[in-house]
Amino acid sequence: MRLYGQIMLNAVQSGTTYRFHTFITTANRLVALLVQFFLWTALYAGASALSVPITQVSLDEMITYAVFSTMISMIVANENIETLSQKIQTGNIVTYLIRPIGLFRSLLFETLGTKAFAALFEIIPILVVGYLFFSPAELPLSNLLGFLIALFNGFMVYFLLTFLVGMSSFWYLRIFHLSFVLTHLINFFSGIVIPIWFFPKALYAVTSWLPFDLIYYHPLAILLGKADVSQTLFAFAKGAAWIAVLAAASAIAWMAAKRKVVVQGG
Amino acid sequence: MPAIRVRNLSKSFKRPIRSPGMRGALQDLLHRRYEEKKAVDDLSFDIPQGEIVGYLGPNGAGKSTSIKMLVGILVPTAGDVTINGLVPYKNRAATAKGIGVVFGQRSQLWWDIPVSETFQLMKYMYKIPDNRYKRNIELFADVLGIQEFMHVAVRQLSLGQRMRADLCAALLHNPSIVFLDEPTIGLDVVVKKKIREFLLEVNAEYQTTILLTTHDMQDVEKLCSRIILINNGTKAFDGPLERMKTEFGAGETLSVQVEGAVESWDGLRLLGIGDYRYDPESSTLTVRYDKRESNPALLLSWIMGRTSVVDFTVKPPEVEDIIRAMYTNPERPVLQEVL
Numbered sequence: 001m002r003l004y005g006q007i008m009l010n011a012v013q014s015g016t017t018y019r020f021h022t023f024i025t026t027a028n029r030l031v032a033l034l035v036q037f038f039l040w041t042a043l044y045a046g047a048s049a050l051s052v053p054i055t056q057v058s059l060d061e062m063i064t065y066a067v068f069s070t071m072i073s074m075i076v077a078n079e080n081i082e083t084l085s086q087k088i089q090t091g092n093i094v095t096y097l098i099r100p101i102g103l104f105r106s107l108l109f110e111t112l113g114t115k116a117f118a119a120l121f122e123i124i125p126i127l128v129v130g131y132l133f134f135s136p137a138e139l140p141l142s143n144l145l146g147f148l149i150a151l152f153n154g155f156m157v158y159f160l161l162t163f164l165v166g167m168s169s170f171w172y173l174r175i176f177h178l179s180f181v182l183t184h185l186i187n188f189f190s191g192i193v194i195p196i197w198f199f200p201k202a203l204y205a206v207t208s209w210l211p212f213d214l215i216y217y218h219p220l221a222i223l224l225g226k227a228d229v230s231q232t233l234f235a236f237a238k239g240a241a242w243i244a245v246l247a248a249a250s251a252i253a254w255m256a257a258k259r260k261v262v263v264q265g266g
Numbered sequence: 267m268p269a270i271r272v273r274n275l276s277k278s279f280k281r282p283i284r285s286p287g288m289r290g291a292l293q294d295l296l297h298r299r300y301e302e303k304k305a306v307d308d309l310s311f312d313i314p315q316g317e318i319v320g321y322l323g324p325n326g327a328g329k330s331t332s333i334k335m336l337v338g339i340l341v342p343t344a345g346d347v348t349i350n351g352l353v354p355y356k357n358r359a360a361t362a363k364g365i366g367v368v369f370g371q372r373s374q375l376w377w378d379i380p381v382s383e384t385f386q387l388m389k390y391m392y393k394i395p396d397n398r399y400k401r402n403i404e405l406f407a408d409v410l411g412i413q414e415f416m417h418v419a420v421r422q423l424s425l426g427q428r429m430r431a432d433l434c435a436a437l438l439h440n441p442s443i444v445f446l447d448e449p450t451i452g453l454d455v456v457v458k459k460k461i462r463e464f465l466l467e468v469n470a471e472y473q474t475t476i477l478l479t480t481h482d483m484q485d486v487e488k489l490c491s492r493i494i495l496i497n498n499g500t501k502a503f504d505g506p507l508e509r510m511k512t513e514f515g516a517g518e519t520l521s522v523q524v525e526g527a528v529e530s531w532d533g534l535r536l537l538g539i540g541d542y543r544y545d546p547e548s549s550t551l552t553v554r555y556d557k558r559e560s561n562p563a564l565l566l567s568w569i570m571g572r573t574s575v576v577d578f579t580v581k582p583p584e585v586e587d588i589i590r591a592m593y594t595n596p597e598r599p600v601l602q603e604v605l
Contacts, residue, residue, distance in 0.1 A: 003390035010387060014378040017419070095374035097339045100362035101391060258355070259341050 003101070004109045011113025015121075026122045029070055030129055036066040036193070037134050057197065057226075064136035065220050067127070069192055072151065072216055074123050076158040078111045081179045084166030089173055093261075104163065104250065111159065143223050146232050150219035153239030157214045158186075160246035167250070170257040185210075191217030197226070211242040267351055269443050269475040270313040270336065275345035276499075277306040277331055305331040307499035308345070315442065316473040318465070320480065320490030320507070324593045328499040329479045333445050336477070337367050350442060363392060366441035368432050370448035375420040381431045382416045385438060392439035399438065406434045409464045426457035433461060437468060444468075446478035450485055462488045483586040495592060502592065507585070514588045519581040520553045520562050525574040537568060549576075 015022070040062045044050065049058040084107075087093040096103050130136060165178050172178070186192065189212035196207055196217045207213050218235040221227040227235065280300040285293050306328040313319055323329050334340040336347055338354030338361050347354055354361040368374075375384045389399045407413045410430040415423055423431065429449065437444060446465075450458045462485065468474050480486065486493065486507065493510050495503040503510060527544075531551065534542050541554040553565060562580045569575060 003387070006383075006387045006390045010376050010379055010383050013383060014376065017378040092372050094334070094339055094369060095372055097358070098337055098362055098365075098367040098374070099391060100359045102359070261340055 004105075007106065007109040008113030008116060011110045012117045015114055015117035022121050026125055029074065029122070029126055033066060033070050033126070033130065033134075036070075037063060040066065057195075058137065060137040061224055061226075062195075063134050064139065064224060065195060067130035067134060067136050068220055068223060069216050070126055070130070071123055072154065072219060073192065074118055074126065075115060075151065076155050076215055077118075078107075078114075078159055078162055080107055080111075080159065080162035080166040081175065081182075082166075083107065084163070085169040085173075085175050085179075088169040097261075104254070107163065108159065137224070139223060140225060143225055146227075147219050147223040150214070150222050150232075150235055150239065153236070153243060154215040154219050156243050157211050157239065157246065160243065160250055161211070163250055164246065164253060167253050167257055170260045186212050186215065189213060190215045191220065195220070197221075211238075211246070214239050214242060268312040269315045269317075269350060270311075270477065271346075271348045272312070272332075272336070273310050273346045275306055275309040275332065275335060275342055275347060276304065277328075277335060277340060277343045278302050278304045304499050306335070306342075309496065309499070309501055310345075311494055311501065311504055313475060313477065315475050316469070317492060318469055318476040318489050319478070319492045319494055320486045321477055321494050321496070322479070322486065322589060323496040323502075327496050329496060330447055331499075332496070333447055333477070333479065337365060337445055338362065363439075364442055366436035366439070366444040368436045368444075368446045368449050370429065370446070370451040373420065373428055373432050375428065375431055375435060377421050378419055380417045380419055381412065381423070381435075384420070384431070384435055388435050388438045394439050398440070402438050402440065403434075405467075406437065406464070409467055410434055410460055426453050429453060430457065430461065430464075433464065437474075440472055441474070442472075443475040443477070446476065446480075448479055448481070450480060450482050458482065458484065465489060483584065483589065486585055486589075495589075497593065510588060511583065511585070514592055517554055517583050517587060517591070518557050518562070519583075520555065520565055520578065521581070522551045522553070522566070522569055522578040523576040524549055524551060524569065525576055528572050533572075534565075534568070537565065539565070 040059060044059045044062070047059070049056055084093075087096065093103075096106055099106070161182060165175060165182050168178055169175050189207050189210050191213055192215075196204060196213055199207060207217075214235070218227070218239070222232055222235065279302070281303055282294065283299045283301050284290065309328075309332060321329055321333070331340065335342050336349060336354060338349075338358040341355045349361050350364050352361045352364075375381060376387065385403065388394070394402070407416065410433065412427075412430055412434055415427050415431075418427075420428060420431070433446075433449065444465075450461055453461070465476060465478075466489065469476055476489070478485065478489070490507055493503060493505065493507050494501065495510075503514075527546065527549065531542055531544055534553065538559055539553055539555050543552045544550070545552070551569065555565065562578075566575065566578065
């Protein structure tokens with residue numbers, strides 16, 4: 001256990017090296033949040049709430065959705081794809097492979113370490129600014145536990161998806177196209193900007209079969225109290241099932257990759 | 267049980283054949299053809315515990331590929347490897363606990379943070395007990411001279427400092443076998459010397475088996491008791507360094523400074539000498555000959571019969587010369603050490 005603590009600690013320390021990067025990233029998120037704030041305000045055009053087939057959503061709730069979606073994007077973000085493809089392309093992947101711990105766990109705890117750092121310098125500032133300037137809706141604390149469980153599922157789903165795409169480097173070397181595909185699928189199907197409840201019925205049905213809404217939509221719907229008990233439990237079950245499927249896929253891909261490893265550059 | 271056991275090890279890669287030009291590029295895009303490249307071909311050897319073995323061969327001979335199979339990174343196409351009784355690619359994590367690996371060209375240190383933090387990480391990763399960790403850090407830091415940059419971020423280290431730190435990190439857990447792939451590449455003589463002293467000390471103290479590849483013949487002379495030479499993926503020589511010298515290193519060099527120039531040295535050919543050079547500037551004649559066919563006394567008397575000699579030296583064969591001869595004369599009979 002001390003090992004994983006040390007990996008996280010090292011990642012935190014690495015994070016502190018690039019203060020400028022941290023500052024700009026946070027500023028970037030704030031600008032994006034501001035854009036969403038004005039967008040939703042304009043879309044509501046003075047109305048305080050909109051009725052959609054599934055639920056009723058007030059402007060305040062939509063702004064809360066935007067604030068917390070920004071926060072989730074910071075929590076789930078990881079560098080699996082860049083790290084793996086870069087290390088595989090240069091052959092530096094060997095430095096991971098000579099260690100007595102697995103690649104997956106190394107990356108997972110490095111990511112968790114960067115999260116601990118991000119929590120202090122990126123996530124909390126966003127929440128503070130969000131609450132000071134955008135006056136989001138009040139949230140019942142009772143939803144917090146469900147939100148955290150769904151958030152954990154979302155984190156793992158995104159982590160596994162990026163791990164799989166990153167590992168495809170073993171076969172294709174350059175994978176920015178796959179990375180693009182994943183980003184666009186997530187932007188469209190996850191509810192990162194537009195909540196699924198605004199989707200037409202057919203699209204909504206498609207989305208419910210895909211893993212992407214586990215990352216943003218479900219945690220946010222639970223947090224805002226838009227999911228009843230059965231929907232919440234469905235989200236948990238769907239999360240667990242997708243994590244199992246993606247973890248199995250990662251394990252199979254890893255087994256295949258080991259036979260495929262070609263160390264680039266001697 | 268030998269520390270390292272290799273039997274009939276082979277590895278081949280498929281690599282795309284690139285056709286030249288724009289037309290070729292388009293053709294390749296639609297229909298890619300592959301050729302099979304055998305990097306390692308039917309390699310066998312045993313290395314007992316505590317031996318320091320120089321693993322030599324020209325660039326592209328298959329040294330790195332075979333080391334990567336030995337440490338469990340690559341899966342062999344055919345043949346067997348056992349490291350401390352384990353099959354590395356099947357038990358990668360278990361094998362990794364008992365070995366230390368350094369790739370001279372790549373660092374396993376954490377780039378943005380001080381060296382000491384990577385050492386801490388190694389402590390937990392290999393579950394090194396407190397007292398052993400402390401003792402090793404003290405010993406290693408002392409021999410390698412790491413103390414002065416222990417708390418500097420890795421990206422700010424010089425190549426020599428980084429290399430020393432990498433070695434230290436790889437050996438902190440007292441691995442019984444250490445694989446070093448060009449550990450002295452690009453380093454200055456002082457650092458090279460430190461690293462050699464360190465390896466000898468570790469080997470003496472812990473009976474560590476060391477397999478190292480290098481292109482530095484000083485490394486070979488100072489460290490290795492045994493040489494395995496591979497070329498084109500197969501073993502070309504396996505035996506003690508001394509035997510390599512006597513069997514392959516029969517060539518000696520005689521340098522003679524003479525007073526008056528001689529019109530032609532071609533008479534040396536009659537003595538069976540083909541390799542000679544006269545430098546008029548320093549009036550020095552350099553003769554290379556095979557010890558089994560000629561000797562310095564014979565040559566000197568021939569030269570003294572034609573001019574007067576100011577000074578002369580006889581140089582025994584350098585390992586470097588031997589290796590060069592072995593690399594460039596693949597048709598020479600291949601010697602096999604019968605164990």
